[in-house]
Amino acid sequence: MEEVFPEVAFWIFGIPVRDTVVSTWFTMAVILGGVVLFRMTRPSALEMLVEFFRSTVADVMTGVNVDPYIPYLGTLGLFLAVANNIGVVPWVCTPTRDINTPIALAVTVLIAVHIFGVQKKGLWPYLREQASPMIVLDIVGQASRTMSLSLRLFGNIIAGEIIVAVIYRLVKPIAPLPLIVLSLVTGVLQAYIFMVLATSAISTAVRTKDTAGAS
Amino acid sequence: MEQMDSGTLVTLVTIIVAGVGMILGAILPAIVEGRAVLRALEGMVRQPEVANDLRNTLIVAMALLETTAIYVLLVMLILLFANPLLDRFFPVG
Numbered sequence: 001m002e003e004v005f006p007e008v009a010f011w012i013f014g015i016p017v018r019d020t021v022v023s024t025w026f027t028m029a030v031i032l033g034g035v036v037l038f039r040m041t042r043p044s045a046l047e048m049l050v051e052f053f054r055s056t057v058a059d060v061m062t063g064v065n066v067d068p069y070i071p072y073l074g075t076l077g078l079f080l081a082v083a084n085n086i087g088v089v090p091w092v093c094t095p096t097r098d099i100n101t102p103i104a105l106a107v108t109v110l111i112a113v114h115i116f117g118v119q120k121k122g123l124w125p126y127l128r129e130q131a132s133p134m135i136v137l138d139i140v141g142q143a144s145r146t147m148s149l150s151l152r153l154f155g156n157i158i159a160g161e162i163i164v165a166v167i168y169r170l171v172k173p174i175a176p177l178p179l180i181v182l183s184l185v186t187g188v189l190q191a192y193i194f195m196v197l198a199t200s201a202i203s204t205a206v207r208t209k210d211t212a213g214a215s
Numbered sequence: 216m217e218q219m220d221s222g223t224l225v226t227l228v229t230i231i232v233a234g235v236g237m238i239l240g241a242i243l244p245a246i247v248e249g250r251a252v253l254r255a256l257e258g259m260v261r262q263p264e265v266a267n268d269l270r271n272t273l274i275v276a277m278a279l280l281e282t283t284a285i286y287v288l289l290v291m292l293i294l295l296f297a298n299p300l301l302d303r304f305f306p307v308g
Contacts (some may be wrong), residue, residue, distance in 0.1 A: 007308075032242065125288070148282060151282075151285065151286065151289065152278070152281075152282045152285055154289075155282075155285035155286070155288060155289050156281075156285060158289075158292070159285070159288055183304065189274070189278065192274075193274075193275060193278040193279075196275055
């Protein structure tokens, strides 16, 4: 049960480095290696992946040109889809089972919303748009959306981990396998949900009156 | 009940509350999600050409409905495994 909660793996210059951080590096290596491999053997698979991200984002953000936002949102979706499931590899833990990883990703969404808004509309028009009577509710809404994004992702992943750990303690060792397969499904689903909700948040920042109707 | 000291009583009540809270927090979102699926399926039967849109909306909406159940689960996990109030007010031993 203790392996569910993250622990420190090693120390660098007096800073503790957790095992989930090492897992994040491993996930990055897996994604980069996979992309290089697919580029050499079958680039059409990468095209299909990018097209899937583009069509998903375009379904949520109707009426705007979505190309500037695909790198960030595609990275979110791809990283989470791999990171939530990397726990099946032996001796590697899932990075998102540490509360810090989902919180960090949700904070980047919060910052990215404002950066994309300023990039699209210019600094002063964007700030002038924010200065409405609803600004307190807007701030509270953004804080609660950040929290709910991170807690949803963290809660789903940690629930799967704890259930697998508890059942592994009761019935060794084959019994947790169906639950692990189920947590593969929820890992990919939660990555998709995170990406769609980040897209919806960005679309509220970049929409203008002539592209109205975006969700 | 009178022989139990307050620490044991608080721990007992915590366990009971965690169990009952988890039961309620599991049943209610499940009922609501079932109703959402029912309506989505009715819509898909009525208009098969928008079935894809309905399916995507259904998936996103179910994940959002699941969120409050996840909140309940997180609070129950904290109550059972990492309860700071028990250790502060009723230290064991």
